[in-house]
Amino acid sequence: DDDDDDDDDEDNEDEEEEEGEDLPYPGFVPIALRYLDQSTRPRNWCLAFITNPYPF
Numbered sequence: 295d296d297d298d299d300d301d302d303d304e305d306n307e308d309e310e311e312e313e314g315e316d317l318p319y320p321g322f323v324p325i326a327l328r329y330l331d332q333s334t335r336p337r338n339w340c341l342a343f344i345t346n347p348y349p350f
Contacts, residue, residue, distance in 0.1 A: 319345065 317324060318332055319341045330337040 318338070322332065322341060325331050326337060332338060332341060
């Protein structure tokens with residue numbers, strides 16, 4: 295049974311890598327501080343702010 299669990303873990307890792315291809319900001323790490331992914335509000339706001347091409 296332990297061997298089957300290891301196979302499931304490998305499958306989950308593959309799914310996470312596939313999700314990484316659809317990131318809104320592919321040049322940045324997918325998850326910051328072990329909690330904030332690119333779709334969470336504070337991180338999404340900050341990424342949008344720092345990647346904005348227009349100067350103030």
